[in-house]
Amino acid sequence: MPPNPTRSAAFSLLSAVLERRRGLEEALDSLPGTLQPRDKAAAHRIAAAVLRRLGSLDAVLEPYLRREPSPPALQALRIGTAELLLLGTPAHAAVATAVALAPRPFAGLVNAVLRKVATEGPAVLEGLDAARLDTPPWLWSAWHAAYGPKVRAIAEAHVRPAPLDLSLAPGTAAPEGAELLPNGTARLPPGTRITEIPGFAEGGFWAQDAAASLPARLLAVRPGEKVADLCAAPGGKTAQLVAAGAAVTAVEKDERRAGRLRENLARLRLEAEVAVADVIPWAAARRGAFGAVLLDAPCTATGTIRRHPEVQHLRRPRDVPKLAATQAALIEAAAGLVAPGGRLVVATCSLQPEEGEAHLARAAALGLRLDPVRPEEVPGLEAAVTAEGALRTRPDLWGERGGMDGFFVARFTRG
Structure with missing residues (x-):
């Protein structure tokens, strides 16, 4: 199947942030002008979910990967895992659209891993210390020094989407x-x-x-x-x-x-x-x-x-x-x-x-x-x-x- 425009845009956003070190808003502005506003908003929602929970998502994936795949395959796996475990996307849609994103040599890997994540992932995610995994160690240490035990509440606040003020x-x-x-x-x-x-x-x-x-x-x-x-x-x-x-x-x-x-x-x-x-x-x-x-x-x-x-x-x-x-x-x-x-x-x-x-x-x-x-x-x-x-x-x-x-x-x- 051809790549889904929303997932393709989310893939571009993640690649821009994690591989080229660009801000998310800057990356959003660089998406094709032909992309519908709702697709753009949905792509932002997927990319933001991955970025909030990156440590946890990688921890869920780790047991199923003998070695780290190429960056494009890894982004496809992260998007699929986020859709399965965080965003409530039906399993067949999450897996199929992620497979379509992956480079052809990695399509089978992405398909096999995400099918396992769909069945085993929820229990794995539940057992993780998300606050620690989703916070870079240097920030956790700095905030612990500044705020003591409140560091955990700060980190937990970061994994929740912010309201519109x-x-x-x-x-x-x-x-x-x-x-x-x-x-x-x-x-x-x-x-x-x-x-x-x-x-x-x-x-x-x-x-x-x-x-x-x-x-x-x-x-x-x-x-x-x-x-x-x-x-x-x-x-x-x-x-x-x-x-x-x-x-x-x-x-x-x-x-x-x-x-x-x-x-x-x-x-x-x-x-x-x-x-x-x-x-x-x-x-x-x-x-x-x-x-x-x-x-x-x-x-x-x-x-x-x-x-x-x-x-x-x-x-x-x-x-x-x-x-x-x-x-x-x-x-x-x-x-x-x-x-x-x-x-x-x-x-x-x-x-x-x-x-x-x-x-x-x-x-x-x-x-x-x-x-x-x-x-x-x-x-x-x-x-x-x-x-x-x-x-x-x-x-x-x-x-x-x-x-x-x-x-x-x-x-x-x-x-």
């Missing part, structure tokens, strides 16, 4: 069926397609994880206040700040990402000045020009694994100190933009302390004073306020509601 434009009601979270986020079930929700084209809301909405809220901008949003794309935080009445300059280094930011603001009927520039020289020419500054700094993004499961397969330990150094330079630049008495909020979507808590001492050395987050500012997340007064969210928080991304957020004032 929406930030609502002022005056917009939550979509039908959405749960309104304590921070004002409207939450819909995993797999909900945002473009099919009534009000999308009219700009009534935008996708933004509940945790990602907190930094802009904590900046607490005032109507008419001059605000700089640094490293601003794709624009969710810019939208929050503009919707709150601020006069926002959004700074983004990458022209392509800046274009996406403009497109998002246009759909939302919001206006901001967009500067395509490197933050550091841009800030050096505008010292003290803003009453409030938001910096969501580039990071390893290990706090977003539940939404971007490829992150744990693309990042390496050496990325952490490199990105922490970049963040330190950006914090210094951002501090220079803040007028005396003004405010700076620094955020990273990373679970690594080197990209979060470690920056508190560096900020103090720049003359920034930590403005502690008050528990009443983050209803339902009082336990996420650290002893120092920063905010540390984790994927296991609000677990009964579907969790949230891992963020570090700190608010400072300039003397």
Whole structure:
């Protein structure tokens, strides 16, 4: 049988991530334009399931493989196993479509292995320690050092598909069926397609994880206040700040990402000045020009694994100190933009302390004073306020509601 278009697309996505080390969103954008949106969404669902459970899937397959097959055959086996054990695809369809994906010399192997997985795999999967197997060892060790026994809850949160979180434009009601979270986020079930929700084209809301909405809220901008949003794309935080009445300059280094930011603001009927520039020289020419500054700094993004499961397969330990150094330079630049008495909020979507808590001492050395987050500012997340007064969210928080991304957020004032 010819390859199924959905499975072929999933195969391309996995090959792009695991063999060519490309991000999943970038790989999605590279799929053929002729692929139907529903096929594209289904391919993403299959690829994401494999990436979330890669360690467990490989452990299920291992007893049936005398040696590791070629990468294309292995991807076909992973797709078939994920469909059989995780996605509820009927056995005959999962096996047949995976066999069609495999290179001809490996078709018999894929067929034989997946038939065994179909009958024996569920019991094997049930007996595995998924949290450990599906988390790269270096991340498990780092999170255990930082969070102790909570590492297991973090890892378990990563294997569950994330819900769709929406930030609502002022005056917009939550979509039908959405749960309104304590921070004002409207939450819909995993797999909900945002473009099919009534009000999308009219700009009534935008996708933004509940945790990602907190930094802009904590900046607490005032109507008419001059605000700089640094490293601003794709624009969710810019939208929050503009919707709150601020006069926002959004700074983004990458022209392509800046274009996406403009497109998002246009759909939302919001206006901001967009500067395509490197933050550091841009800030050096505008010292003290803003009453409030938001910096969501580039990071390893290990706090977003539940939404971007490829992150744990693309990042390496050496990325952490490199990105922490970049963040330190950006914090210094951002501090220079803040007028005396003004405010700076620094955020990273990373679970690594080197990209979060470690920056508190560096900020103090720049003359920034930590403005502690008050528990009443983050209803339902009082336990996420650290002893120092920063905010540390984790994927296991609000677990009964579907969790949230891992963020570090700190608010400072300039003397």
